[in-house]
Amino acid sequence: MLLDIEGLSYSRGQGDQCFTVELPSFQLQPGELVAITGRSGSGKSTLLELLGLLTAPHRTERFRWRANGYRQDLDRLWQRRRHGTLSSIRGTSMGFILQTSGLLPFLSVAGNLALIRRALGLPKHDPDLDRMIECLDIGPFLHKKPSQLSVGQQQRASIVRALAHHPALVLADEPTSALDPNLGDAVMTLLLEQARSHGISVLLATHEVDRVETLGIGRLDGSNLHPETGFAWRFGR
Ligand code: ADP
Ligand code: MG
Numbered sequence: 001m002l003l004d005i006e007g008l009s010y011s012r013g014q015g016d017q018c019f020t021v022e023l024p025s026f027q028l029q030p031g032e033l034v035a036i037t038g039r040s041g042s043g044k045s046t047l048l049e050l051l052g053l054l055t056a057p058h059r060t061e062r063f064r065w066r067a068n069g070y071r072q073d074l075d076r077l078w079q080r081r082r083h084g085t086l087s088s089i090r091g092t093s094m095g096f097i098l099q100t101s102g103l104l105p106f107l108s109v110a111g112n113l114a115l116i117r118r119a120l121g122l123p124k125h126d127p128d129l130d131r132m133i134e135c136l137d138i139g140p141f142l143h144k145k146p147s148q149l150s151v152g153q154q155q156r157a158s159i160v161r162a163l164a165h166h167p168a169l170v171l172a173d174e175p176t177s178a179l180d181p182n183l184g185d186a187v188m189t190l191l192l193e194q195a196r197s198h199g200i201s202v203l204l205a206t207h208e209v210d211r212v213e214t215l216g217i218g219r220l221d222g223s224n225l226h227p228e229t230g231f232a233w234r235f236g237r
Contacts, residue, residue, distance in 0.1 A: 002201045003028040007061030020232040031199040035212040038222025042233045044205035052171040053086045067093050067168035095162030097172035101154035103146040109157045110142040113164045132160045135190050152178040172204045
């Protein structure tokens with residue numbers, strides 16, 4: 001099991017503006033793709049940040065990680081403020097596809113892809129990376145800087161960048177939001193294929209429930225605990 005979570009919760013803000021996300025129980029297997037669904041403002045991005053170790057939960061009964069033969073008690077790492085270890089798990093074993101592209105502006109797309117592989121000591125050439133470049137058609141602008149690309153092109157480049165080091169877990173926040181339907185399908189196909197053939201687990205925040213259902217992808221769905229305010233959400237399968 002890659003992630004094993006019980007009783008996770010997080011709140012932000014105070015008083016009647018307090019926003020809460022709860023994840024009572026969640027287990028993620030290697031090679032599994034799960035869509036985090038819920039209406040806008042339900043906390044999908046917040047939940048991805050919690051699962052991607054970018055935000056500390058306020059409470060957990062169990063928060064465990066196991067990848068590449070290593071087990072980590074994430075709960076304990078947060079409590080003991082082991083930010084170095086948390087950041088090294090993020091850097092080596094996770095890939096993020098965030099709503100802002102996150103590409104380094106002073107490097108070309110090719111430079112962005114090479115950087116993460118070099119940092120992890122991986123060989124420069126990788127047939128699988130070449131295939132991803134082809135699949136999302138980013139070859140034509142590999143040598144451009146992010147500022148010279150459209151939002152959709154940046155999104156495609158950042159998807160390949162998140163997968164370039166074959167992480168154990170990919171966290172994707174609305175990765176198809178700036179893409180036309182054909183490219184959106186290509187992205188979903190790529191993520192599904194990476195999950196199936198490389199055992200990469202994928203968490204995908206999306207409001208596109210129809211697309212997820214058509215592809216038969218499992219859902220971690222947010223339900224509204226306080227319909228009058230919409231400020232408390234519980235996610236479950
Ligand atoms: P979703 O991704 O489902 O649209 P978010 O996780 O972005 O939901 O937001 C959940 C709630 O937290 C919303 O009420 C939003 O307004 C609020 N929120 C999101 N980011 C921040 C932030 N950085 N500071 C304060 N409130 C935020
Ligand atoms: Mg969001």
